[in-house]
Amino acid sequence: MKSIFKTSIFVSIFSLFASSFAAADFSAFDFQGDLLSKPKRYFELGVDADVAGANNLLGLKDILQKEVVIDLTKIANDMSDSGFKFSFYDREKVFVNLNISSRFRFSGFASVEGNAHFNISKDLFELLGNGLSAGESKTVDVLGYADLYANLGASFQTIIKGYGVKITPTYFIPLVYVPKTTATGKLTTSSNGSIRANAEANVDIYTAVNMHDFIEDSKTFDNIDFSVADLLSKGGLDLSLEMERNFFHNFNAGLYTRVPIIGGKLDYKMSTRVWAYAYEKNALGILDDTEDHDYDHGKDDFTYSEETFKVYRPFRLGLNATYTPFGQWLKIQPALGFAVRNPYTNGDRIFYMEYALDFRASFVKRIFNFNLGTAYQNQVFQQRFGFSLNLRVLEIMAQASMCGTTFLTSFKHDGYGAFVGIRMGF
Secondary structure (H helix, E strand, O other): OHHHHHHHHHHHHHOOOOOOOOOOOOOOOOOOOOOOOOOOOOEEEEEEEEEEEEEOOOOHHHHOOOOOOOOHHHHHHHOOOOOEEEEEEEEEEEEEEEEEEOOEEEEEEEEEEEEEEEEEOOHHHHHHHHOOOOOOEEEEEEEEEEEEEEEEEEEEEEEEOOEEEEEEEEEEEEEEEEEEEEEEEEEEEOOOOOEEEEEEEEEEEEEOOOOHHHHHOOOOHHHOOOOHHHHHOOOEEEEEEEEEEEEEOOEEEEEEEEEEEEOEEEEEEEEEEEEEEEEEEOHHHHHOOOOEEEEEEEEOOOEEEEEEEEEOOOEEEEEEEEEOEOEOOEEEEEEEEEEEEOOOOOOOOEEEEEEEEEEEEEEOOOOEEEEEEEEEEOOEEEEEEEEEEEOOOEEEEEEEEEEEOOOOHHHOOOEEEEEEEEEEEO
């Protein structure tokens, strides 16, 4: 049993983009509202998975061609001011729900969630596409960060004086955390035609277990010893709260928030330095063998240390609503809010808005259900379409999304997402 647990932990660590989920129909958005509706089932078991990735440079239509043509000048001209962006999240969850009545609804869950984001400033693409004049210099900035958590939690939902209320404490265990990491490269040309370029970045990776033996001594999962109890003791706590009330006969609205309370701890750190250097003099001299150049790049060996690093899941706050203009067969559900990554860490805070707008239609006594929506969640824009088949004892849900790092690129097939959910109960 311990061997199986070890294997699952290490697979999670090495697939940094492995998994998590958030409890919601057709979506990875944690807060869906609609707290005053009757539950679908008294008891249910469920599994949900949601993954999405996007960039604003290349899509499948650019790659899946007989001849791939890369026009650097066009890329430089089309690149947004924010530069190249890549965003990814993967979420999975298993849960059990007990819905005795609208006033007593309980859920317990276990989940894993992973996120990664990467950004290169536009300067690099202007340099590649348009070049530099003699005596000019240009800098290129790079930003990246990632995380991976395992979560255990429970929620209680009820109705108090007409208000739907849902409280969800979550105990999260950080497995891997890469803080906001920045690097700057510089390229300079001189009047004699020589070009110099250099860049370096210091990368720190915090982990839940000591990776030295695994990486340096090539030990297997079974040969690496760590305490499961110690790992579980390093978790943190946050508290989610949702409230909703009916304002008109067909309009409900409320608020949601997630407040980090106790930070999770990672006790192991692995560090490295990535660097590159290039020098070119008289590039045209290659024609008469007078050209002179020197270049090199590499990565320093990892160094390992025991250093406690405290992390929190993002703080979130927003409003959502449910509007049923023609009855319960059609629900319009907007949400608008914001999130703060590293809310208590000076210099590492990252603020971003979130929104969702979904149109959900049900037919034939809610057996056939459809969802059409747009959203910006987990720093990925989505245009999504979903379908579910609800046979009471079994419900199967599926959704596909076009994704992007901006609203416009989410229509250009630069990224994709998928959601799958299964619920069984009565």
